[in-house]
Amino acid sequence: MSQFLLSLICGISIGIIAGYLGSLMLTKRMALIGGPLGHLALPGIALALFYQFNIFLGALLSIGIGAIFIWYLKVKTEISMEALVGLVFASGVALSFLILPIDKAEAALVGDISLITFFDLLLTIIITATLFLLVKKIYSKMILIEISEDLAQVEGVNVKKYNLLYLIAIALIVALEVKLVGGLMTVAMFIIPAASAQNISRNLKQYTRASTIVGSLSAFLGIIISRFTSFSAGPLIITVATLFFILTLIFKR
Amino acid sequence: MEEILKVKNLFVELEGEKIIEDLSFVVKKGEILTILGPNGSGKTVLLKTLLGLIPFKKGKIVWKDQIKIGYLPQGLTPVKIKSLPLSVKDFFQLKQKNEKEIERVLNLVEIRSQILEKRLGHLSSGQFQRVLVAWVLIDNPDVLIFDEPTTGIDVGGEQTIYSLLYRFWKEKQATVILVTHDLNIVYKYSSNVLCLHKGSLCCYGKPQQILTPQSLEKLYGTEIKFYKHIH
Numbered sequence: 001m002s003q004f005l006l007s008l009i010c011g012i013s014i015g016i017i018a019g020y021l022g023s024l025m026l027t028k029r030m031a032l033i034g035g036p037l038g039h040l041a042l043p044g045i046a047l048a049l050f051y052q053f054n055i056f057l058g059a060l061l062s063i064g065i066g067a068i069f070i071w072y073l074k075v076k077t078e079i080s081m082e083a084l085v086g087l088v089f090a091s092g093v094a095l096s097f098l099i100l101p102i103d104k105a106e107a108a109l110v111g112d113i114s115l116i117t118f119f120d121l122l123l124t125i126i127i128t129a130t131l132f133l134l135v136k137k138i139y140s141k142m143i144l145i146e147i148s149e150d151l152a153q154v155e156g157v158n159v160k161k162y163n164l165l166y167l168i169a170i171a172l173i174v175a176l177e178v179k180l181v182g183g184l185m186t187v188a189m190f191i192i193p194a195a196s197a198q199n200i201s202r203n204l205k206q207y208t209r210a211s212t213i214v215g216s217l218s219a220f221l222g223i224i225i226s227r228f229t230s231f232s233a234g235p236l237i238i239t240v241a242t243l244f245f246i247l248t249l250i251f252k253r
Numbered sequence: 254m255e256e257i258l259k260v261k262n263l264f265v266e267l268e269g270e271k272i273i274e275d276l277s278f279v280v281k282k283g284e285i286l287t288i289l290g291p292n293g294s295g296k297t298v299l300l301k302t303l304l305g306l307i308p309f310k311k312g313k314i315v316w317k318d319q320i321k322i323g324y325l326p327q328g329l330t331p332v333k334i335k336s337l338p339l340s341v342k343d344f345f346q347l348k349q350k351n352e353k354e355i356e357r358v359l360n361l362v363e364i365r366s367q368i369l370e371k372r373l374g375h376l377s378s379g380q381f382q383r384v385l386v387a388w389v390l391i392d393n394p395d396v397l398i399f400d401e402p403t404t405g406i407d408v409g410g411e412q413t414i415y416s417l418l419y420r421f422w423k424e425k426q427a428t429v430i431l432v433t434h435d436l437n438i439v440y441k442y443s444s445n446v447l448c449l450h451k452g453s454l455c456c457y458g459k460p461q462q463i464l465t466p467q468s469l470e471k472l473y474g475t476e477i478k479f480y481k482h483i484h
Contacts, residue, residue: 026336140347147334147344153306154324155348202372203340 007113011219013128019215022190036085037174038186040066042096045108059175111182111234181234192241199248254281263312273452285429290449323394331381335374342369358391379410
């Protein structure tokens with residue numbers, strides 16, 4: 001299979017699931033959590049690039065350690081979540097530049113689809129398919145939690161369990177996104193499709209569909225354009241998504 | 254009448270602070286119990302504890318077996334979910350309800366089914382609250398627990414909500430536990446009133462006995478004029 005096809009299939013799969021899950025992130029007012037998670041991934045990506053092991057694993061490992069670190073600080077101190085996120089943001093970036101010199105950090109920061117291997121493709125397809133089914137299953141419950149946690153709980157929804165599942169799903173997708181768009185822009189793949197969909201949807205079905213379509217189409221077009229130009233795919237994917245967003249503003253309901 | 258709920262020597266603490274202290278009461282089938290008390294007296298905490306949303310420290314809460322509870326929390330407004338592209342129909346479908354059931358319950362709260370395609374966050378406060386009531390009623394609960402269901406609604410809308418609830422209560426022989434500040438409503442509909450003051454039982458009885466200037470002053474710490482209307 002050619003490198004181009006590999007990255008195209010990976011990109012579309014990730015675009016679909018990021019758009020789908022993003023539609024929950026936007027409504028859960030947790031839109032920005034994908035950002036810090038991406039930055040948490042940076043040191044792991046840097047290590048993976050430096051020691052040449054799988055970037056996905058590196059990213060996932062450092063997200064995991066970082067998330068436990070944040071959780072620990074949140075429990076042990078009274079520091080606000082915003083401050084913790086700021087702290088993590090900066091230290092994640094700093095640490096990765098110490099591991100990886102800045103002139104070699106491009107792949108970590110904005111992604112490099114030429115690094116996608118057949119193993120990555122398999123991993124991506126298995127993870128995105130599993131997560132798609134999972135998110136589909138918890139979707140209506142997550143919406144109910146968003147409307148009111150108390151209401152959801154009375155309806156028998158285990159709020160803590162679903163929030164945890166949801167966070168794990170986000171962390172996994174962020175780790176997958178890294179090769180595609182790098183550690184700096186992971187949040188955009190969640191937020192921009194969902195925000196575009198929000199502009200043009202009147203109900204939940206339209207909303208999730210539109211978000212999924214914008215997500216996958218942006219990845220598809222970004223990778224296609226990068227093949228015929230000298231630009232890297234990551235920034236192109238995000239730019240295409242932004243153009244979609246601007247387009248939806250015109251048709252805003 | 255059979256007992257639906259029995260609360261005995263209930264103690265609730267939140268972050269080390271005592272919220273409910275040594276509270277005991279019984280709710281019987283078909284009763285409308287109003288919980289009255291100033292802000293911060295523990296009314297909402299009590300409701301949430303009864304629902305199992307907040308753990309309690311000591312005491313007993315015993316619901317009758319196999320009872321279905323419908324709950325309307327406090328402070329849910331359209332503004333809070335404005336950004337959510339959720340139609341009224343989607344909202345009911347979160348409970349996996351079909352159109353026939355939705356229509357039946359919308360009739361009950363006197364709302365036309367054209368509203369189904371509208372976005373939940375775009376409704377007026379009055380419509381929104383009625384939709385919420387319908388959402389709770391659709392499961393045909395045996396017990397309704399409503400926490401200030403008319404906050405943010407004008408007087409007319411408020412009357413409508415309460416008369417709808419009253420009708421459901423009458424038809425279904427439901428049991429209602431209600432928090433409200435509206436003394437007229439308390440007087441008109443309640444079978445019993447339970448007053449909470451700093452988490453303890455301050456008075457309990459029929460509204461005619463409770464809604465006197467003396468006991469209201471004891472409860473709210475200031476003179477309250479309440480005019481009994483003759484209907």
